[in-house]
Amino acid sequence: MEPDDRSLPLRERKRLRTRRALADAALRLFTEHGFDRTTVEQLVDEAEVSRSTFFRVFATKEAAAVEAETELWANYLAALDERPPNGPVLDHLRDALIAGAEALPPDWDSRYIATRRLALTAPALLGEIDYRRSGIEQEVVARLIGATGPDPADLRPRILAELTTTCWSVAARHWVAGDGAGGRGALITGIHNAFDAVPGALQLTVPEPHGSTSESV
Structure with missing residues (x-):
């Protein structure tokens, strides 16, 4: 499913957009700074979401990567x-x-x-x-x-x-x-x-x- 799929309910589109934003931020920061040296705090700051939001979407850093x-x-x-x-x-x-x-x-x-x-x-x-x-x-x-x-x-x-x-x-x-x-x-x-x-x-x-x-x- 894609975040811009208009056939999806608005809440689902928002959920998918948040997931994509976190995944994109994770891949970018991990590639630039290294997986082990990048923290969850840096990820949530980059994606502008809370730490609790991150863990509602991904169980671990590895999953986001x-x-x-x-x-x-x-x-x-x-x-x-x-x-x-x-x-x-x-x-x-x-x-x-x-x-x-x-x-x-x-x-x-x-x-x-x-x-x-x-x-x-x-x-x-x-x-x-x-x-x-x-x-x-x-x-x-x-x-x-x-x-x-x-x-x-x-x-x-x-x-x-x-x-x-x-x-x-x-x-x-x-x-x-x-x-x-x-x-x-x-x-x-x-x-x-x-x-x-x-x-x-x-x-x-x-x-x-x-x-x-x-x-x-």
């Missing part, structure tokens, strides 16, 4: 909820992920790239990102179990949920390393390429070294 990541996964879950599973599950997850990425606002690209670069300087942010992705995977698993039938011994929903975030990681890492060259279209292409590589990756084998033998000696 990785808002761009949070936006992606929120869109992904929303896309899953909008389209019931039909056919191969991995294709369904890929399509929902791409739909979620396509629905992000134009300025998300630069914010996400800045977030990922910031995370490389602060281990706490990498931990926050991993924590959030794990939570998203659990939510996806719950949705898949609801659609395919409850079977605690069935590992496939967990594998597919984690495989989807792995494909995202591969595509996004390459895109960020190239400074987002090609824009959102290049990122979407990278996601397609990552998923397309999965079947071949599962069949990948390493030939035995020349002259090796399986006979016992």
Whole structure:
């Protein structure tokens, strides 16, 4: 959801504007001064809100820093909820992920790239990102179990949920390393390429070294 979406109630638009102002201030100050050296007090002063307002919106500094990541996964879950599973599950997850990425606002690209670069300087942010992705995977698993039938011994929903975030990681890492060259279209292409590589990756084998033998000696 966007703060300027006129279909939303005024209170919701105000809430979203406050959240965006805090997230933007956090990303700017963390990038300029470092994550560890920036305090919550500095953030709320920059965004011109109270400390209590900050903690109503974000539980921690880390959460404010990785808002761009949070936006992606929120869109992904929303896309899953909008389209019931039909056919191969991995294709369904890929399509929902791409739909979620396509629905992000134009300025998300630069914010996400800045977030990922910031995370490389602060281990706490990498931990926050991993924590959030794990939570998203659990939510996806719950949705898949609801659609395919409850079977605690069935590992496939967990594998597919984690495989989807792995494909995202591969595509996004390459895109960020190239400074987002090609824009959102290049990122979407990278996601397609990552998923397309999965079947071949599962069949990948390493030939035995020349002259090796399986006979016992």
